[in-house]
Amino acid sequence: MKWQTWFSIDWQQLVGISLSAAGFYVGLMLFTRLMGLRSFSKISSHDFAMTVAIGSILASTVLSDSPSLMQGLFAVAVLFVMQGLISMIRRKVKPLKSLIDNRAIILMAHGEYFADNLAEANLSTSDVQEVLRKNGLKSKTEVFAVIMETTGDMSVIKNNDVPPDWALFDDIRDSELLMRPSHHESN
Incomplete structure (x- = not known):
């Protein structure tokens, strides 16, 4: 040619x-x-x-x-x-x-990473940290949750004074992890 x-x-x-x-x-x-x-x-x-x-x-x-x-x-x-x-x-x-849809999955809650979920999503803690920085966060303690959505996007939900509406998290796998504060929270 x-x-x-x-x-x-x-x-x-x-x-x-x-x-x-x-x-x-x-x-x-x-x-x-x-x-x-x-x-x-x-x-x-x-x-x-x-x-x-x-x-x-x-x-x-x-x-x-x-x-x-x-x-x-x-x-x-x-x-x-x-x-x-x-x-x-x-x-x-x-x-x-x-069967048709993926389920959203918790990657981090209350400042704690969930290694099994990160591995399943084929992500590292560095990937999550990048998203936290892009969302203007300076500390993991500012994070209520990081969720890998069904689209592959990561949602960052910040800690604030508003109590959670648990119905928003019903369709997320391992959502029960959000309901208990981490043992690392005091760090």
Whole structure:
């Protein structure tokens, strides 16, 4: 392959890419209007998978002859329908929700790291410390909890004078760890 081919493009290709990109964009906006904004949320692992799959289909459709624009849009329509069905199943059939979704997990509470949970999440204490610093914390004693959410994001809940609403923590694995102060708290 000659290096010139890396930089070459003709007018037909420009027109084809432009029309495919515009068509895909319009189709994607229509699907989003029909199915709702959740389509691009980062709420769960299947939402993330949907976003990655759409990006891959978009790239293939816009930058190559195959799949065609209609094939790409059909594939995206199937993904939107699948996501809608999975979301409906999650809402209506509670036992299946745990099979579909990851559960949030406690990484730290009352200044104490939970090594087993960190290992399961494939994280180190340094990863948690980075998130604490990004949240403007200077001490572990400022932390009520650090939670790895179902999206992979870490939530930092600070200690304050407001008593916890325990219902907020019902769906988190090992949430009972939040209810007892750590033996390290006095340090």
